[in-house]
Amino acid sequence: MQPVPEIKGLPFLGHALALKRDPLSFLMGIQKNHDPIALLRIGNFRINFVMTAELAKYVLQENNKNYIKGRAYRILSLMLGQGLLTSNGDFWHRQRKLAQPAFYKQRLSLLVDTMHDESQLMVERLKKEIPENSYQTIAVSKIMMETTLMIVTKSLFGTFINQDKIASISKDIDILNQLASDRFSNPVSLPLWFPSYWNFQFKSSSKRVAGLIDEIIETRRSALQKNPDKEFNDLMQMLITAKDEESGEQMSNKQLRDEMLTIFIAGHETTAVGMSWTLYLLSRHPEVMLKLREEIEQVLGKEGKPSIENLRSLVYTMQVIQEVMRxxxxxxxxxxxxxxxxxxxxxxVSKGEAVMISTYALHRNPKYWKDPEVFNPENFSAEQVKERPGYAYLPFGGGPRLCIGNNFALMEMQIMLIELVRNFDFQFIEEVVPEPLVTLKPKGGLKLNIFLRKL
Ligand code: HEM
Structure with missing residues (x-):
């Protein structure tokens, strides 16, 4: 066995600056010359960057018990507590078993209407901004974020939250996100008890968010007490009533709060960012847009409503979404x-070190993808998928920690996309580069010229 080849970095800082300034180019450069593995450092913290599907499979699935959520997730847990995304071991396993049924496909079918209603509201809002027989330049990222925020909020809490509360919670989450992002790339950070401005901001935002979610849980619990048979078809209901098969135990208020906050945060920015990139790439590839529209019209007609069954027939639509997330x-x-x-x-590799799988780099590794930089939904035709190792494509991670919301997200993206391409044309304005914060955002936000289509 040999030591992992170490990439030369700065004294003390190691690769902290490169990882902060332009991590994607930095990682792609290393992948080019050091496939399958290279060692990076942030201060004394050692990160094994793995670049192949085989190693990703080994870490995430085959020997997953030896590879747990570490530093990055500890930082996230300052914000999310011990929810599914950040916890480990038996505690995680128990929570996953309790939460999983809420995400079964037949349960998710209850949320199709919520996704569709919110997508239609998004279309109506957009229509108001576009003058007749003309177009409007629209800040697309913002609209996508507002829509996915509404979808996750309604899916989680039903009608148990009002607009003001949503606005307040999302403002605090923006602050928490920014502060967590800063912590990731800093080699040293002050402990939370230290009376710094950062810590003060962090704590007051966390406290407000936690207080609001606790309030929602309390209101629901008392509604259920008054009327125990009432069916609220939302995720909160599933989580509150979920029971461990063996012990009969249910989630405490603190566990519920952590899980709901986790789902709330993990479940909207990721999808919004995915949708922005989808519209960006469609604006650059009119031929794909044409084919997509043809399929949607063939399966659903001009105004047909999506359902869990007909979404399955939108094969090309799904290929487009998969290719965007590649x-x-x-x-x-x-x-x-x-x-x-x-x-x-x-x-x-040694105990205490980190392993990093960059999906961005893996999804562009020429070992697995022909013309990796080219947008080509045919990469996800049944034949091509069969020929590739499964772990070459990991937008939702893999192994037991696979994203619990993957079907939710794919359904949501399909439904939003159906309504958008039916009603609008999207014109490319300028090239946008990705900015890797907690999620991979279009840097500076995405703007497109949007035209109304005559149905
Ligand atoms: C396009 C959208 C999404 C993407 C790209 C995405 C991506 C991911 C990835 C990569 C992981 C695994 C992280 C790891 O292994 O370290 C993950 C986990 C998770 N995601 Fe998603 N996600 C998306 C949407 C959602 C949605 C809609 C929800 C909830 C409604 C959600 C909830 C979660 C949760 C709770 C976990 C932790 C699961 C566990 O460890 O048991 N995600 N997600």
Missing amino acids: LYPPAWAVTREIVTDDNLADYK
């Missing part, structure tokens, strides 16, 4: 901490 995976990196010394292929 080039611009909203979760652009997944990291783990090594529990005990191990070997990754022929290389020795």
